[in-house]
Amino acid sequence: MNELIPHLTVFLLVLVRVSAFFVTVPFFSYKTIPPQVKITLALVLAWMMYYTIDVEPLVFNDEYILLVMKEALVGLLLGLMGYIIMSAIQIAGSFIDFQMGFAIANIIDPQTGAQSPLIGQFFNMLALLFLLAIDGHHMILNGIYYSYQFLPMDQFPSFASESLPKFIMTTFTAVFAIAFQMAAPVVATLFLVDLALGITAKTVPQLNIFVVGFPIKIGVSFLVMFTMMAVMIQVIQKLITIMIYGIRDLMAILGGG
Incomplete structure (x- = not known):
């Protein structure tokens, strides 16, 4: 029975790092996951990880409080690194939305609770499904382990x-x-469309270019994204790989490696 009950001081440190990691890391930090599920997952994962860590029982003193703060900081930094890298999807969506004219129609992302561009939201859902398809959530858990x-x-x-x-900086x-790279095909194509619309507006002044140009740019954008979807998936796969390696490299640097 005593083997099933961990030392509270060591278990608390593990729980603090895992919980802080779940606050910022992609997928596990999304608001669509109920808080009860996050808390339960953090407790179970911390309880399982406790038996793989060879640490002597600690004493609750001033140094222990610093260790708790350190564990929270480490968990937040590791999760934040993954979130910053995956935010490239939102940046690419902002570039595309600005050229398409969708920048005026930003929506609230239910996963993060912040405003998100429409195309960025689409790419974000695509990346999330791809992350689950390649067991990326297991790799994220391996990172904290x-x-x-x-x-x-x-x-x-x-x-x-x-x-x-x-x-x-890197x-x-x-x-x-x-x-x-994700936004370049659409942005470059829309630049040529804008150029063509500008020439059309000069040659046919009677044509209301603002009314005609908006649906043309939307249609061309969707056509280009549909054509380049395979390339988008490859870039998302590269982004997920960079996220995994980025978290690992950050751990190595903070550990003095």
Whole structure:
């Protein structure tokens, strides 16, 4: 019976890291998942991970409070790294919506609770389904499980590492590069459509180009997205891979690697 009841101080530290990770990481942090499910999953996962961690029982003192704060910070940072990388989908959707004219019709994303572009919401759902199809949610759980190999429970993260600023800049560069890759086919095509509409407006002044151009740009945009859907899936797959490796590299850097 004693083996089934973990030491409360160690179990609490594991629970804090897992819970903080679920607050920010993609998929598990979405508001469409009931809070009861998140809490239950965090408790069960922390209870299972407790028996894989070889740590002596800790004493509740001032240092233990710092360890709790450290575990919460580590979990938030790891989840936030995944969220920042996956936000490239929203950025690409914003680029496309701005060119299509959908920027005036942003909607509330039920998953995050924030305003989201229409095309970005579509790409986000597509990425979520693709993430589930390739068992990406299992890889995310593997990330928080193996985080104790890079960041042990009794070790504080190394924020003074010279590699951390370089890693952050490289990650943001990759996010905007992938967002531009996703939006480039549609944005470039709409630029040519705008150019053609401008020439048409000069040659046929009687034509109300604002009324005619809006449905033309929407139709062309959907046609291009339908044609480039296979490429979009490949870019989303690349984005998910970068997210997994980005979380791992962040753990290694914070652990002093």
